[in-house]
Amino acid sequence: MAKKAEQQKKRPRASLLTKIVLLVVLAAIGWQLYGLQSKVAAAQAEKERYAAQVAQTQRENDALAADIAEGPTREKIEEIARDELGLVTPNEYVFDDVSK
Numbered sequence: 001m002a003k004k005a006e007q008q009k010k011r012p013r014a015s016l017l018t019k020i021v022l023l024v025v026l027a028a029i030g031w032q033l034y035g036l037q038s039k040v041a042a043a044q045a046e047k048e049r050y051a052a053q054v055a056q057t058q059r060e061n062d063a064l065a066a067d068i069a070e071g072p073t074r075e076k077i078e079e080i081a082r083d084e085l086g087l088v089t090p091n092e093y094v095f096d097d098v099s100k
Contacts, residue, residue: 014022067076081087088094 078087
């Protein structure tokens with residue numbers, strides 16, 4: 001009976017090779033975690049950039065929806081005609097800069 005208890009108490013010690021392998025595995029895991037840390041930071045920055053872009057697009061969409069809800073007004077039509085078609089009223093003078 002005493003021999004069984006003695007055998008159970010004695011555990012084989014880990015060899016030097018086992019310790020080295022375990023150390024190498026832990027070092028490899030640490031290296032992978034270090035590499036992932038930079039990828040996570042880059043992904044976070046990209047996420048923030050996309051969030052800002054989404055917010056800007058949402059503001060533009062809200063402004064366009066407000067314009068649509070307001071309906072076409074004379075001022076809007078004239079603004080579009082001036083910007084896109086070059087509308088000039090009879091009492092206006094237009095100066096073109098030809099130096100460019």
